[in-house]
Amino acid sequence: MKKYVYLTVLLALFLTSAKAQEVVTGIVKDASGQTIPGATIILKGTSKYAASDVDGKFSIAAPKDFPFTLQVNITGYQQKEIDIYELSEEPAEITLKTANVLDEVVVIGYGTQKKGDLTGSVSSVPQLVLKQPISSFDRALQGAAAGVQVTQTSGQPGAAVSIRIRGGNSITGGNEPLYVIDGFPVYNSNADASAGVTAGPSINALSSLNPSDIESIEVLKDASATAIYGSRGANGVVLITTKKGKAGQNTLTYDAYYGTQKVLKRVDVMTSAKDWAVLKNEARANSGKAPYYTQDQINALGEGTDWQDEAFRSASIQNHQISLTGGDDRTRYAISGNYFKQNGVLLNTDFERYSGRINLDRDFSSKFKVGVNLTASKISSQVANDGIVNALLSMPPTVNVRDASGKYTYQSEFETPLGNPIATLEKEINKTTTYRMLGNVYGEYTFFDGLVAKVSFGADILNNKQNRYIPSDIYQGANSNPTGKAYVGSKFANTWLNENTLSYSKTFNQKHSISVVAGYTQQAFSVESAIAGSQAFVTDQLTYNDLGSGSVYTQPTSGSSSWALNSYLGRINYSFDQKYIVTISGRADGSSRFGKDNKWGYFPSAAVAWNVSREDFLSSFKTISNLKLRLSAGITGNQEIGQYLSLATLGSNTYFFGGQTYIGFAPNRIANPNLGWETTAQYDGGIDLSLYKNRINFVFDAYYKKTTNLLLNVPLPYTTGQSTSLQNYGSVENKGIELGINTENVTGLLSWNTNFVFSVNRNKVLTLGDGADYIISGANIAKVGQPLGSFYGYKTNGLFQSGDDIANLPTINPATTKPGDRRYVDINGDNKITQADDRTLIGNAQPKFQGGITNTLSFLNFDLSVFLQGSYGNKLFNQNRQQLELLTGQQNASVAAYDRWTPENPGNEVQRAFEDPAPVNTSRYVEDASYLRLKNITLGYNLPKSITSKIHSSQIKVYISAANLATWTKYTGFDPEVSRNEQSTLGQGIDYSVYPSSKSFLAGLSISF
Template structure:
């Protein structure tokens, strides 16, 4: 019996020893990405009910068997599974979830939990673009938010960017969104805002979100929030990057020998066809034989250029005070010689808690920028030209400098080529400098009257002073006739705003929650401009610094204008059982821009969202983490017209009496319209927000329909009235589309993490009404190219078609023989000329044969970001694309035969037509048929592209014990931008519009600044 007892006791001891060997104590710490402990994080042994929570420092202790898997989760962070292995101590870092429903986003006049949103609002934070060398703040949005098309209309440093949110709403009025910077509405564009200062950007897309901004919300709203201080700890942050920009693509042009041969061919054919006006060939065969490659004028004008940025910021505070002081210097030299952009800024944001009821603070920024512009007209005439275009068409047989060492003065040989000046001389010697100083200040105070009821008042100002300093010297061709021209312009834009809001926020019986907002705002905008010009200077040394020494003084000009906006607004957010969400908004705007009969406009909206995930039946669907359905409808407006447009205005006229006395008179300038009012856009939106697999996959999809009516349209009137147009509320535009955004956590285990963010959107635009007209010709390229009014138009507005429809003739090959021409009964053409399709079959080629030959608006736009982290390394790859649009490549009009004949041509033109059967795509050397024809389908190209926009590799330097009390964080990175562009477009870049944000001349490429490929290396240090 004793032996049996001893045996049993031995077995029990062995079992205990085995259990002790398999289950052991495990300790660790749960951290956020900044290595701060997360208190209250859940730590669970997978497949069991064994679990614990972290303490105030983020530390935990748990009993876990060998090779167990811990499931660690924390609100606002992505859950992570960690294999224990043989470890006895673990540090587990959780990554923030960009799509967690507990996130708070900025909305109009407040903030709201993302889970409670009823409108279509997208957000992007500084963390999403922290390793990117971004020159302009609005580039942050490019390709990263569905429904938002950001186009670099001018790639010149400091150049413009156009933003379209859910399509083009207006024809004559503005289509850019309203920018709200730290609560200041109508703060212009973002070119003067330091991108490194931005904490987040919210894009309000549907009427539920934008109606709170009423008459300025039709084109969407972009809310910019800059960085504030921290109440936890103070820090000093320094960032610097330096890089090199290179030309991503050049046109392949004829070399000197090929161009000389081409000029001889032009003259030979001209002599044969018009013997009476024949003249000698420009080059002898011996001269041609002695020519080689010659001068590549593009390479002389374009260069590799540096780019650099330096940022120093101080953030900190305590429980009562927070501050952020930042200083920035940005310098981008242009790839066109003598062009560039410099910006220096300083920002101070401060907020202070005076008491438990009172908070005050302000945001402020001062910015100074200087832009050296390169796109000057080198032709010295009305003919389209500029440094870029002339570098392509200038004779490659000529050198940059003549035998005396001076710049080659003029294109040659004289009489055989168009007269344009040396583009290198223009780029280096013409002064075209734009300077800007901007201050943006906004003060606020907030008082909690009783619990849940807060009064907030703010007052701010945005002042902007700009000047242009231009000098065209007399020793280059363009300035020879005027003997030097100097111009000085200056302007100011000043606005102030006062906003007052009252917010009531309260929950009732745990089932009802109500937030009420009411507000009153006043805003005034003031504009002044002054310009003076002179010519005929006896010296170029002083340029425009002593404009009075010119002998041909031109009358100066000046102007002043202002407009006011007064508004009342209110919003109610009601939440029932935390799953049925309602939003109602109303704004009334009174604007001085409109007539006395229609000063006030009213803009209501309503929205409903159902949090389906919170219904009891969803508990049986564990794969779904969140599900919300949204619907909204509302009305917003557009007031972007000139001040005093509703009133009778006068213009000055100068007359010379008696051959000497200059007399100024006034005459009416417009037809007044006291009934002019807002454009009105009604918008319907249906959306779904879905998360699955413990928020590893999140999806947002929206369908919208927008209809704009009462367009602010210039309508033609009989010339017998003394005017050509009158501004009316007439016409309509429609936009409808679909948006989809998907974020996924593909891998999140151990040291490796891979996330993907993708978006795609499709918008269909259509003109629905033109005040009874069926169609209207719009857009322009150059009056010297298309001299007649009908041919000068490049686009067509037609009911049922989108804005931006290219309109012209269909290219149909090359006439090969005289017999072919005779059989067609065509006149005015010769073998080797381009042929255009006779669409109506009447045997003639005239205006009746023009048709829509392309669309400027894309079928869809998309973006794709992959972010991979392995240990301390992070790789971010961002792709951006546009599909289904067309670009009018006006450069090809000059650079191909069939248009202007007397300039250098594309290298492909060496394969031009020289006889029957030689070419059916490229006209003969002396053909000029295209010149008076207007735009044709062969220069309207597919503008679709897929771009490897950004590739960035960063490394987080591990903490070094010896200096860890000084250097808290350190990160180094290398980045490539615009690395590859996959496109069929033959020009520099398919993302272009030489006419900026024009609604009527979209996607036109004429003398545009080339896009650049950029390589940078940078470092960030936190102290």
């Protein structure tokens, strides 16, 4: 009897076990019948999950009780729930619909929101642009989002860029947007990754973040979207979200590419030694001097040195990344490591980055979860000397790179000597190394459905060191006594952040939806820096590593500063029946940067939206999938002015008494207790329109911005003891339109998508305060009634000819003017050319419009993307050309010198050669810098499953790519998108000795398991 009992129990256990091991199988497809890999299938109410394989197939253990529900979801598709009532031998076929445009979730300030509920102007940057071979993600914003102007200030690998969202607002304050990386706000200024040892372009602090780690980029543009960032929202906000793990999708991926780069373009200068020698003799003859070269010497000269050919090289670029992502229903993780190396197209310049990232999220219960986002990096860069490009263009072709003994030529032998730029590139050390750690930890607790409290703590720690050594055997290190120079600079900066928010969202009676967020944040920053130097070294062997071995010390400098910000913020979003939406947001900021009587600023905004497509009267219009009208208004601020500028300060001075040196202090700034924010009021109207089941999507915005209380240095009476004081004066306006179009042109086996962005911005200085009409800075002017970035100088109308009555014509200097000299327009008609009366506006650096278009095609296992970007109507002041057309015979000259004025060639464009002319800012050197650029083209191929399955890989992709492959422009310089003065708004549009940009060709591989 006992045997039968044991057998019955064992049989029951076996049957129970067999039943518990029963599984549900299925296949996940899209509407066109294509299988979907990577979809997550969760057994609702449990921790069991599975993921669809490369063929879209899955299997998941079935519970013993029926019915049960499977949840199927993947990014880009609507989530679907399947009720299972019984098991079947046939696999379940699950078809997912493409996510509705209105249901797509967009990251906004302090939260997320469905596109259908957005009232502000927000642009999403396509993920495709982040796959370009770039050192920093901000370079990828160019042409990818309407209303965003990106200027590459230098082609130096890792160098900073300048970004303007809907135009520049400030003349002397910061104009760069606020970057928020996984919730941590960062402002990227020129000096962020610089220890102060200047000799080249600033290295971009944002380049510490690996672009491959970024999941999404959202650009917040209008006041409704940015007011919640208050005093830092006037210049726009860029939200960066890094990649996170997903439940059920455990993936190991290796990505790599390798390629080469070449300089985009070269400037045409004289490379013939004989021709240049003739020019030099001519310049001396026109200056009343004897020839420098005899005819026999000229005949004996060789072909000449092409200094650009000696300096530019084919340079490598490479990237390697390993990432591991995944998780279960309670823990998600994403871990990555990256190595990036870009050699510059100029000799001995480079950029190198090591970075690692950990993102971890853990649900301890259904109510409480925590997360960590942490990025650490080391970036290092060898930077070219600031004047090296000018030296390459200026060095005459008669000078050899090396002398007869093989040593570098020290300098040119002429009256105004020039140092050998190749020796400088090869032997000068100018290295920057930056360690950065950026991260935060957060905790979220759900009190009840819809009410969530979140507390986060974060830190941004930056440790930077710059080493520079100029050896004694190159011109820069030996052109003065003592010889050999070394400098060491260090900078340590840290920022800490605490944010505390409470959010509530609820839908009542299926009609009324409300979402509320309120919070208190505090942030503080401090920085310490020091620079030491020494000269006159016995040997160059120790370089910068032993400053004490120099016999002459340079005066050391050090400094420290700090600021703090306390803030209260709030936002209410209300929607009725998903048709009528209202958003009200605001922030109160208290900043230590401003005067004691003006510490707090208040920044409100309001917006409304109407989802017209949800109205019954549009239901018969089947072509319209979505139509929404938006209107917003608000106020934002700008606190980027530096520290302690509202306070009276003292400066140190050196005094000599009785043969002794003493250090004393004297006032160098008077206090301004009322110093306050630059305030920007912005109004925006927008239309979102989708047609033909969301296959054609339009986003159109028109905006107006007015910035008041500009921070300007205002002249003071001499009785105050100071010449100027920083005060709130003046105003600037920006107005414009933006258009974004996204289309699905072809779907199915062959797919073709197009993304197009277009923007127009008009900028104008309204007032400069206290009766001032203009501010001049070099070739730039800020003038009331004119846009920022204007150029100021003389208009030219050709050259004086031999038959002209020069004595009775307007000239700058009638006593020395001769035929072949440049003529200028007499603006005021007084028959004289003077700075005060005849200089005028001669161009502007701001484009009339700009845009970009990306076409993405896929067929079978192939995919192709083509990205074009361009700008129209912007001008550049070509200061390189100005220098090369002086025709002094002291330096090299443009090939335009072949057409210079002579009695035998009385042209009307290029002036005569003359040994000592003064450079004059004229309209001749203001050039049209409009361009259209093939920014990137990439062709990829996904290996078939028959190959990938053999190594148990889920995907293997190979691709080839080219960046900056072609540029169509009339501009004669290296590159039509440069700015000598980096992020300066007043000094924008100057091209002088800027490191040239490059084009690249590469091949890449991506493999996932």
